[in-house]
Amino acid sequence: MLNLKTTPFHERTSALCQPQNWRKWAGYFVVGSYEHVLDREYWAIRNSAAMIDVSPLIKYIIKGKDAAALLHRVTTRDIHKMKVGQVAYTGWCDEDGKMIDDGTVSRLEEQTFRLTAAEPNLRWLMMNAVDMEVEITEVTDDIAALSFQGPNTRKVLNKVTETSVDELKYFRLMKNEINGIEVTISRTGYTGDLGYEIWMDAKDALKVWDALMEAGADYGITPVGILAMDMARVEAGLFMLDVDYTSTTHAWIESQKSSPFELGLDWTVALDKQGYFVGRRALEKEKREGSAWKMVGLEVDWVGMENIFKRVGLPPQIPGMAVRGSLPILVGNVQVGYASTSTWSPLLKKYIALAHLQKPYYEVGTDVRMEITVEHHRQHAPAKVVKLPFYEPEWKRK
Amino acid sequence: MTSSNKYDAIIIGGGHNGLVAAAYLARAGKKVVVLERRHIVGGAAVTEEIFPGYKFTEFSYVVSLLRPEIIRDLELPKHGLKILPLPSTFTPMENGDYLASWDDHDLTRREIYRHSPKDAEAYDEYSRVMARAAKAIKPIINLIPPDPSSLSVRDMMGLLKVGQYAASLKEKELYTIAKLATQSSADLLEEWFETDALKGTKAASGIIGTFLGPRSPGTAYVLLHHYMGEIDGAFRAWGFAKNGSGGVSGSILNAAQALGVEIRVEASVKQVKVRNGSAVGVILENGDEIQSKVVMSAADPKRTFLQFVEDKYLPDDFVTSIKNFRTRGSSGKVNIALSELPNFTALPFEKGHDSVLHRGAVSISPSIDYIERAYDDAKYGQISKRPYIDMIFPSMIDPDMAPPGAHVMSCFVQYAPYDLEGGWNDERRTQLGEAVISTIEEYAPNIRKCIVGMQVISPKDIEAIAGITGGNIFHGELLLHQIFFLRPTPQWADFRTPLKGYYFGASGAHPGGGVMGAAGMLAAKEILKDGNL
Numbered sequence: 001m002l003n004l005k006t007t008p009f010h011e012r013t014s015a016l017c018q019p020q021n022w023r024k025w026a027g028y029f030v031v032g033s034y035e036h037v038l039d040r041e042y043w044a045i046r047n048s049a050a051m052i053d054v055s056p057l058i059k060y061i062i063k064g065k066d067a068a069a070l071l072h073r074v075t076t077r078d079i080h081k082m083k084v085g086q087v088a089y090t091g092w093c094d095e096d097g098k099m100i101d102d103g104t105v106s107r108l109e110e111q112t113f114r115l116t117a118a119e120p121n122l123r124w125l126m127m128n129a130v131d132m133e134v135e136i137t138e139v140t141d142d143i144a145a146l147s148f149q150g151p152n153t154r155k156v157l158n159k160v161t162e163t164s165v166d167e168l169k170y171f172r173l174m175k176n177e178i179n180g181i182e183v184t185i186s187r188t189g190y191t192g193d194l195g196y197e198i199w200m201d202a203k204d205a206l207k208v209w210d211a212l213m214e215a216g217a218d219y220g221i222t223p224v225g226i227l228a229m230d231m232a233r234v235e236a237g238l239f240m241l242d243v244d245y246t247s248t249t250h251a252w253i254e255s256q257k258s259s260p261f262e263l264g265l266d267w268t269v270a271l272d273k274q275g276y277f278v279g280r281r282a283l284e285k286e287k288r289e290g291s292a293w294k295m296v297g298l299e300v301d302w303v304g305m306e307n308i309f310k311r312v313g314l315p316p317q318i319p320g321m322a323v324r325g326s327l328p329i330l331v332g333n334v335q336v337g338y339a340s341t342s343t344w345s346p347l348l349k350k351y352i353a354l355a356h357l358q359k360p361y362y363e364v365g366t367d368v369r370m371e372i373t374v375e376h377h378r379q380h381a382p383a384k385v386v387k388l389p390f391y392e393p394e395w396k397r398k
Numbered sequence: 399m400t401s402s403n404k405y406d407a408i409i410i411g412g413g414h415n416g417l418v419a420a421a422y423l424a425r426a427g428k429k430v431v432v433l434e435r436r437h438i439v440g441g442a443a444v445t446e447e448i449f450p451g452y453k454f455t456e457f458s459y460v461v462s463l464l465r466p467e468i469i470r471d472l473e474l475p476k477h478g479l480k481i482l483p484l485p486s487t488f489t490p491m492e493n494g495d496y497l498a499s500w501d502d503h504d505l506t507r508r509e510i511y512r513h514s515p516k517d518a519e520a521y522d523e524y525s526r527v528m529a530r531a532a533k534a535i536k537p538i539i540n541l542i543p544p545d546p547s548s549l550s551v552r553d554m555m556g557l558l559k560v561g562q563y564a565a566s567l568k569e570k571e572l573y574t575i576a577k578l579a580t581q582s583s584a585d586l587l588e589e590w591f592e593t594d595a596l597k598g599t600k601a602a603s604g605i606i607g608t609f610l611g612p613r614s615p616g617t618a619y620v621l622l623h624h625y626m627g628e629i630d631g632a633f634r635a636w637g638f639a640k641n642g643s644g645g646v647s648g649s650i651l652n653a654a655q656a657l658g659v660e661i662r663v664e665a666s667v668k669q670v671k672v673r674n675g676s677a678v679g680v681i682l683e684n685g686d687e688i689q690s691k692v693v694m695s696a697a698d699p700k701r702t703f704l705q706f707v708e709d710k711y712l713p714d715d716f717v718t719s720i721k722n723f724r725t726r727g728s729s730g731k732v733n734i735a736l737s738e739l740p741n742f743t744a745l746p747f748e749k750g751h752d753s754v755l756h757r758g759a760v761s762i763s764p765s766i767d768y769i770e771r772a773y774d775d776a777k778y779g780q781i782s783k784r785p786y787i788d789m790i791f792p793s794m795i796d797p798d799m800a801p802p803g804a805h806v807m808s809c810f811v812q813y814a815p816y817d818l819e820g821g822w823n824d825e826r827r828t829q830l831g832e833a834v835i836s837t838i839e840e841y842a843p844n845i846r847k848c849i850v851g852m853q854v855i856s857p858k859d860i861e862a863i864a865g866i867t868g869g870n871i872f873h874g875e876l877l878l879h880q881i882f883f884l885r886p887t888p889q890w891a892d893f894r895t896p897l898k899g900y901y902f903g904a905s906g907a908h909p910g911g912g913v914m915g916a917a918g919m920l921a922a923k924e925i926l927k928d929g930n931l
Binding site: 035036037039040043046047048152217218219220302303315316346347348349 | 633796
């Protein structure tokens with residue numbers, strides 16, 4: 001029978017997924033939630049240790065004399081400055097400086113890199129590698145990936161790893177062993193909490209899963225689906241392709257495209273780096289002239305929202321999970337942008353959103369209004385532009 | 399006296415209400431000091447490491463009604479407040495089966511259906527009726543109770559608000575509320591359900607903190623309070639706070655300190671200092687004097703008015719009425735350090751496997767009769783032979799509460815009367831602990847060998863440690879004659895007192911107990927309104 005792929009952890013995840021809540025991700029089935037209610041999975045990320053199967057991430061190994069040169073040319077980061085063992089988050093653009101995709105670059109060895117992506121990029125990489133001495137291999141199916149997130153993850157890892165992860169710094173990686181199995185552990189994640197991503201041979205996936213589950217039993221280890229992760233990543237101010245922005249490869253019209261500056265990725269665009277990179281001229285121009293849009297954080301004013309609901313005799317009703325739907329943002333009666341993901345934050349006890357606003361409304365502190373639907377009627381709740389991320393615990397980088 | 403001993407406001411008592419009041423006053427730019435008798439703040443919302451590595455949420459153990467506006471105004475999440483889910487209630491039954499309510503509506507409905515299809519249907523309707531009634535009475539929580547006999551503008555305006563509110567109720571809601579106010583929880587529940595364990599577990603929540611049984615009139619009203627949290631929707635603050643109740647007061651403390659509140663521990667107040675008929679500061683047990691423009695007590699009503707203030711400054715009828723305020727402690731607490739989880743025979747788990755029921759509450763409440771019988775013992779000054787127990791396993795929700803692999807267990811026990819025949823002593827404390835263990839043993843036979851440490855807290859201990867007269871967890875029972883404009887006493891339910899400059903904002907004031915913070919917040923607002931500081 002024709003069906004999507006399952007991940008190397010499927011034997012374990014499928015046995016634990018009570019509500020049969022499956023989601024599609026890059027051609028794989030992954031667990032949406034393991035329980036009927038998301039609370040416990042969400043809180044595992046914020047209070048203990050969450051096991052998230054992120055194997056569907058598209059992964060490339062880029063190897064050879066010109067591997068660094070290729071990534072230096074394709075991405076916006078200064079790849080030549082990266083040391084072995086360093087990880088860099090980056091976007092990559094087309095010639096017009098508009099985003100194609102985003103992911104992480106890991107320098108595994110001097111001439112070997114791993115690139116992760118949300119969507120297939122092999123053709124784009126090949127096109128940019130003309131005349132370069134480099135080998136690009138997609139390893140999505142071969143490498144299983146587990147995102148291990150939460151304040152207790154370090155303690156759990158140290159119980160099973162050959163080498164302690166205490167010295168592993170934020171956005172660095174190390175080769176290690178878990179119960180004799182070779183793994184790569186990077187201090188990365190998609191939750192804005194203390195966390196690691198563990199990369200392993202697909203055939204070893206179950207053994208690593210079991211070792212962690214056993215070691216973490218006393219530390220609140222919890223398998224967590226991507227729906228709870230979706231709430232956490234909004235709190236962390238992290239966006240998602242096809243939800244918060246459209247790849248230039250999919251955009252039908254110009255206005256659907258975004259530059260890294262417009263997505264708040266200024267810190268990843270190394271305009272001071274040597275040589276050419278794709279989109280350089282357009283990005284330099286945007287830097288000079290300023291961006292027309294900016295992705296910002298929005299905090300909805302709860303009392304304001306309560307008052308709107310009160311008019312129809314109801315307490316505020318908002319979904320208990322992240323909503324991937326566009327909501328218009330207004331100033332006065334003029335639309336000045338839209339929210340692309342909104343969520344209730346159980347930790348902050350705030351209704352928050354990632355929003356794209358036009359100049360000059362994207363300045364922190366600006367009062368705006370976000371559309372909400374109250375008893376089938378469109379209403380507008382007062383909200384404020386705030387700095388991202390919404391939540392950043394001290395232990396994220398420590 | 400140095401100027402550093404002069405404040406705008408002194409708050410007596412560093413319980414959660416005292417801290418909330420202090421934070422609100424400091425937020426308004428006032429210079430505030432909190433005086434706490436113990437070496438730690440938190441009052442009855444404290445977490446202490448009684449056995450090394452095992453943290454006990456000693457007295458109060460869940461958060462349910464902490465006011466959303468306090469969480470927002472004081473930005474408590476920024477100061478460390480995390481409210482973790484407590485997803486289920488599990489009631490083991492005398493016949494070896496169990497009844498559970500889970501966090502998913504359909505799961506719960508299927509579970510009740512297993513016992514009674516009729517109850518499963520009634521349950522949905524009951525929940526809706528209760529939630530609507532709770533929604534109808536909820537606005538009262540944030541009202542300053544007006545004095546119905548007063549002709550002052552403030553009280554008239556207040557009465558007008560209550561009147562407007564009552565007029566806004568639908569006829570049906572009014573009847574439901576009138577009925578709930580007068581009925582016993584047993585009568586109410588008999589109208590709806592036939593499953594004993596369901597009735598017993600529901601009825602239990604109507605007697606917590608009162609010296610009443612499920613067949614006593616007025617207990618139905620308390621059931622309503624449990625539906626309040628549900629109306630806060632996504633905002634609901636129901637669950638177990640990270641680091642227990644000490645985590646709640648800890649976050650309020652952090653917020654208060656960030657706002658500039660000064661905290662003095664081991665600063666026991668002897669007396670409120672009065673000059674020209676006004677409170678002008680306090681005298682500490684060690685003789686130190688501290689001056690202030692106003693003083694607020696967050697202690698219980700008896701301490702506040704009978705201990706801290708000399709009788710001559712208060713009207714006789716007021717003193718009499720405070721003396722009559724009912725503060726009969728009826729419950730105790732047994733905190734246990736465990737080497738492993740007790741295994742309930744009704745739903746056993748395999749060693750090394752996850753146990754779902756231990757993540758929620760376990761309620762020993764197999765029937766209404768069971769609880770009424772427990773009350774019978776207490777009525778005549780005895781510890782219940784088979785008490786009602788509400789237990790949770792904090793380490794299952796927040797793994798940091800116990801050493802890796804080990805656990806802590808919190809047992810709320812009712813009835814353990816304050817006025818025990820023969821008085822409380824070590825022997826009677828052991829008896830209370832034994833009543834709890836042998837009761838649990840009937841459902842989880844391995845409990846005894848899991849125990850590595852135990853702390854038994856009688857109402858006398860609540861009084862001695864947390865400083866609550868009578869050891870009543872609500873600083874005074876939530877009885878109909880002790881709520882709203884009657885709390886703590888008629889004419890003085892607006893956080894003011896007969897002594898000028900002296901205010902009262904604690905659980906013994908409106909709207910009452912639970913880790914709610916409302917009394918502290920409302921009192922602070924009234925203090926600011928009076929503008930004498």
